Amino acid sequence: MSKKAISDAAAPHRMAQGKRLLMDTATRLLARQTLQSTLALRELAREAGLNHNTFYRHFSNLEEMQQTIVEEFIAGLRAGLTESRQQLPPGQSVSRVVIGWLFDFARENSDPFILAYRIWHGPPSDSRDLVQKAMDHLCEDMLRDLLALGVLPPLNEARLRRLLAIDVHQVFRLCIAYLEAPRSRARLLDAGDEMLKALIAGAMALEGS
Amino acid sequence: MSKKAISDAAAPHRMAQGKRLLMDTATRLLARQTLQSTLALRELAREAGLNHNTFYRHFSNLEEMQQTIVEEFIAGLRAGLTESRQQLPPGQSVSRVVIGWLFDFARENSDPFILAYRIWHGPPSDSRDLVQKAMDHLCEDMLRDLLALGVLPPLNEARLRRLLAIDVHQVFRLCIAYLEAPRSRARLLDAGDEMLKALIAGAMALEGS
């Protein structure tokens, strides 16, 4: 199970040091800010240890940078999930393994993870649409996997999609909870497992009625 | 079913015009901002049509004001829910009625609603703790109501709480979706109904195993 930070996975092409540094610093500052405030361009550069004009060499404004950060995060998430899906150890609870992997991923990339989560639940924006699209995609993959693994009888697909979307939402919330209280890992894994089981059982019960 | 704006319900005591105006304007600006940026004190006052120093008559900083806004929102939400619970029309789907009421409430108080939702999913803060506490409370009320109505067999309470917490999260997400696409109201109500049914059925299935 890979634990590479996404910067390696998603941007193997050489990237200017300054750009890399600005993106990482911005992610850190945005993810760790305690009350909402604009990220100031000069503060970002100061924090990154660069001249404030270096920013303009790579981005024309902060929104553009944020979008780049989100794209990189999404690419890393998808690459990692694809990889981890191919190595599903047989006989284990699927959701435990996947959620476990996601917990690790969240821990390795906590700042981008938190940032993406907040953007996902934030005001409408291009960045938010990117995150939402990635989540939809993730949902589709999950449905396909569950059907392929035979965990699911072929129920009403539209309903399954809706319920899996709930699962995805809540799993990401669990990841955030995990980051805020890493010692609860086992309990949170249980909760994730219970949730998927309940949703699938619920879907089957609704089908019958 | 009351549709009063929360300012009436929660702050019947006379409040200085300026304070009221500042809080409403801040809520509007915060809820409608498209990309995250600090609310500037002077911009707020300008937008409210007041001298920028009026702010200091009522709050010592923006965080304090935000907390006041959140408290007022929560008080209004709870008062409204209590009221609507007492007038539950018999024979209807409980979740449809409650979610329907919540949709109306969200529409009548869309700015505070959106703000509270974003705070809920945002960085740790006193405001966020207030929202979380209100949601926990709401979950307890819901559990009590469902048990009293006999909709639920008395299952494992801890598990019920966890699954209802999921329901609450998702119901609020549905409210946000409703605000962003009011024409989908019927579809979103269906989704809310389906979700609660699935979760309850899932809980019962897990109990049996």
Place this chain on the structure above:
DNA sequence: TGTACATCAGTGAACGCGCGTTCACTGATGTAC
């Protein structure tokens, strides 16, 4: 292989502006006697 030139990443000074905060003020409302 060497040379000339273009592109690129990063620097540093300078600008005008809106910001948060302070202070001293005004006029209206409430209260004590």
Place this chain on the structure above:
DNA sequence: TGTACATCAGTGAACGCGCGTTCACTGATGTAC
């Protein structure tokens, strides 16, 4: 009922500061021939 005083809501000028943005510059890397 009237008077004196305190409290309260809102105003306006002034401050120093950090901000975003521009411009002209440097030195390193890449490329054409």
